[in-house]
Structures are given as C-alpha cells and as structure tokens.
Amino acid sequence: MADSSPTPVLNDIDGAVLDEQTTLADLTTFHVGARPRLTVRCRTQDAVVETVRRLDAAGVPLLVVGGGSNLLVADEEPLDLVVVLIECAGVSVEEDTGLLRAEAGAVWDEVVSTSLAAGLGGLECLSGIPGSAGATPVQNVGAYGAEIADVLTRVRLLDRETGEVSWVPASALDLSYRYSNLKFTARAVVLEAEFQLRTDGLSAPLRFGELARRLGASSAGERRPAAEVREVVLDLRRGKGMVLIPGDHDTWSAGSFFTNPIVPAQIADSVQDKVRRSLGAEEAESMPRFPAGEGKVKLSAAWLIDRAGFDRGYPGEGAPARLSTRHTLALTNRGEASTGDIVALARDVRDGVNRAFGVRLEPEPIWVGCSL
Structure with missing residues (x-):
C-alpha cells in the first residue's frame, strides 16, 4: 500500500464510517489480529459496494469482514490493508x-x-x-x-x-x-x-x-x-464449546478448525489398518467413515485427532493456546494467546495426525498474514 492514507478515497461515502482504532482482535472470535490501516464500517449494501470499488480502483489491499468467526489474522503490525466491515444486517x-x-x-x-x-x-x-x-x-x-x-x-x-x-x-x-x-x-x-x-x-x-x-x-x-x-x-x-460466549475461553476459537478429510477409499482402508495395528480391532471397527462419492470416503477429523493422542485441553494448563476442553476439533485462545501460539498448536496437531495415520488435515479458517 502506498504511504498515503486511504481515508481521502473513502471519506464521502454515505453509510460508511471510518475507524482508525479497531484491531482484528476486536473483530474476530479468535481474539487475535493486528490493527489494519483503517476499518470502514459499512452500514448499507451501497456503502459496501462503493467502498470496495474505490479501494480496488486505488490498488489498496482490503479484507472483507463480517462476523470474524473464520479468520486467523497475523498480530504483527503494521497490517497493511483496509478492513471493510459489513454491518448491513436486514x-x-x-x-x-x-x-x-x-x-x-x-x-x-x-x-x-x-x-x-x-x-x-x-x-x-x-x-x-x-x-x-x-x-x-x-x-x-x-x-x-x-x-x-x-x-x-x-x-x-x-x-x-x-x-x-x-x-x-x-x-x-x-x-x-x-x-x-x-x-x-x-x-x-x-x-x-x-x-x-x-x-x-x-x-x-x-x-x-x-x-x-x-x-x-x-x-x-x-x-x-x-x-x-x-x-x-x-x-x-x-x-462442545461451539456457541460463542464472550467470557468463556473455550469458545474463543474459529469453531471446527480442521475440515473432515475426504480421501480415496483405499486410503481410508489404510488408515483403518493403522488404527487396528496401533489401537486394536475394536477401535478400528468404530472408526467413522462416510461415503463421499466417486470412490471417496469422508473421515472424522475429531476422531483422528483424538486417536493420535491429543487430549482435550492439550497441551495442558498454562499454555496460551490449547485444544478446547470440550472438543478436540476446536483450537482456543485461553485469553493471552498470540497468532503464533495458535499457528504452532495447529501445526502440532496437523503433523501428529499425519504421523499417526498418514492423513494431512486441512484448516478451515481463512489465514491473513500468516500460514501453517
């Protein structure tokens, strides 16, 4: 983004309020994320349209935000973009x-x-x-x-x-x-x-x-x-801690962090064999697997995380980012976590499941300024 402020491009749009104080930690359910160059609060659809058109025409990077429940945003400043916050709610x-x-x-x-x-x-x-x-x-x-x-x-x-x-x-x-x-x-x-x-x-x-x-x-x-x-x-x-409650850190998350993997049937068979060898026949027979069309099978990410040895609350008391104490598919900010803490936990879980079962879990949230 150019050094000049984006404010002059936007300051005459009806239904748009310019906000220079709000951070992405204020706008996301993970409660992490740096302050953007500017937040534009758009109260109408027309304000959204005009704001995005002007920013795109000026070549200004932007991030459209609604409820912020599926975003993991870097917390190092400066965050070199403008947030377009959609507040039209009819x-x-x-x-x-x-x-x-x-x-x-x-x-x-x-x-x-x-x-x-x-x-x-x-x-x-x-x-x-x-x-x-x-x-x-x-x-x-x-x-x-x-x-x-x-x-x-x-x-x-x-x-x-x-x-x-x-x-x-x-x-x-x-x-x-x-x-x-x-x-x-x-x-x-x-x-x-x-x-x-x-x-x-x-x-x-x-x-x-x-x-x-x-x-x-x-x-x-x-x-x-x-x-x-x-x-x-x-x-x-x-x-399962999947209803957002402001004071409950078990709900400071992006909900289900990993999607359920969809794999070829032979890969699902291989996973089941690995479960049988490591955890026994009973566990293998209980492994969730659902038809997903064209020779594909959908597995349960939560089940794989559990069987890879990740307990609820992992890695334990005192860690700033932990798996939810109610559901291992949710990664949570215990109140003081940085984006890096959440990324490190996500990488730990992803790699642990891959080592145990040969399945690479894919994250569901949108990543902004950070990566796994």
Whole structure:
C-alpha cells in the first residue's frame, strides 16, 4: 500500500464510517489480529459496494469482514490493508412462500431465530454457528447433517473484477463440502443471500445420528418441529464449546478448525489398518467413515485427532493456546494467546495426525498474514 492514507478515497461515502482504532482482535472470535490501516464500517449494501470499488480502483489491499468467526489474522503490525466491515444486517421473510433474504452483515444465529419465529424450517440444524449471513454461502456452512447448499437459492454479489452487482444462482457457486468457488478467491463480495425454507414449520430430515438420538427419532429422515430441533442443536453445540460466549475461553476459537478429510477409499482402508495395528480391532471397527462419492470416503477429523493422542485441553494448563476442553476439533485462545501460539498448536496437531495415520488435515479458517 502506498504511504498515503486511504481515508481521502473513502471519506464521502454515505453509510460508511471510518475507524482508525479497531484491531482484528476486536473483530474476530479468535481474539487475535493486528490493527489494519483503517476499518470502514459499512452500514448499507451501497456503502459496501462503493467502498470496495474505490479501494480496488486505488490498488489498496482490503479484507472483507463480517462476523470474524473464520479468520486467523497475523498480530504483527503494521497490517497493511483496509478492513471493510459489513454491518448491513436486514432480514426479510415471506412467510407464505418460505423465502428468506438476509443481508451479509446479519448475525447468522439471529437469522435462524427469525426464520423459526416466522414458522419456517430448514435452518434449525445450523443454529448457534457464529458469524454473519454473508459468510455462509462462501464456506457452504454445515452442521448436524445439513448445509447451506440445501436451502440457498441465490446470492447478491459484487464482482470485484467488473464492479457489477447482480443476483447469482446457487447452482453457479460449485457448492460442495465446506466449499464454494467464492472461497479463497476474493473474486466477489456477498451482499445478500436468499434461502428457500419449509413453510410447514418442520425441520429438514434428520440425518445426523447424535441429533436424531437426542430427539428420539425412530426412523431415518424423520422430521420434527424446527424449534424443537434448534434447542437440541444449541444444547449439543454448547456441550462442545461451539456457541460463542464472550467470557468463556473455550469458545474463543474459529469453531471446527480442521475440515473432515475426504480421501480415496483405499486410503481410508489404510488408515483403518493403522488404527487396528496401533489401537486394536475394536477401535478400528468404530472408526467413522462416510461415503463421499466417486470412490471417496469422508473421515472424522475429531476422531483422528483424538486417536493420535491429543487430549482435550492439550497441551495442558498454562499454555496460551490449547485444544478446547470440550472438543478436540476446536483450537482456543485461553485469553493471552498470540497468532503464533495458535499457528504452532495447529501445526502440532496437523503433523501428529499425519504421523499417526498418514492423513494431512486441512484448516478451515481463512489465514491473513500468516500460514501453517
């Protein structure tokens, strides 16, 4: 970035507030990250569009931030970029058709709550996920047997190459497990998302065993009142430290840090053989493996981490960054961790699983100014 301040480029945009004090530690659920050159708080979609267009035209590096729940940011200053903070948060619901639209800055769990208050089902399994609505299609967020791809109809995008704004169908996003073609590319900015929900107030078919058991479901794919499912999902997430609570360091995380690895079936067989040799036949037979299409198998990252010898709370009391005491898939900041502490823990876990089973876990968060 040039030495000159980006402020003159931005100081006349309606709906945009310039903030020179906020750090990324203030804006992320990991609570780490340096102060950027500037934070632009965008209260409207038009402000987001104009801000991004001007910064791109001026060649100024930028980072779009919503809820900050999927970012790991370097804490060494200066952080040579401008943060575009999306704060437009409108939600509209058509109760008769089941269409719900949420602006990108809307708090995701409030969107879910709004849908249930309107008598709509389909988002209940995604309750309690931290972050904003705009991030959900980028990550194809999913939990408890459901994902955004199940209900997303279209997104309103700012194309950063052309500067144009348009509605784009979900079918154009190449949605798959924790992936869209928006992820890692910065090619476009999500301004709004539209979802087609169920008007009967019932949940999506229950596909996740733990959730179905807690609800007492007697058959595969059973549906229950969506509000009932939400409460059980929230209870399950709280038990794993996956609902953000400001004073609870077990929730100072990016949620599930590693994605579940999808591997060829023969690799899954090899992993199971290694488990059998090192941990016994019973453990090998209990290894989670799920069909993932085209001869592929999805394994459980949490299960592999556990069996590689990483206990909850690893590496122990006093460490600034530790695995959650409730769920080994979450890396947590115990209050004083640096970005380097979190990176070192992530590398330790990744390499330990690779040594034990020959599977290389991939992190889910976006890395800014740092790498694994």
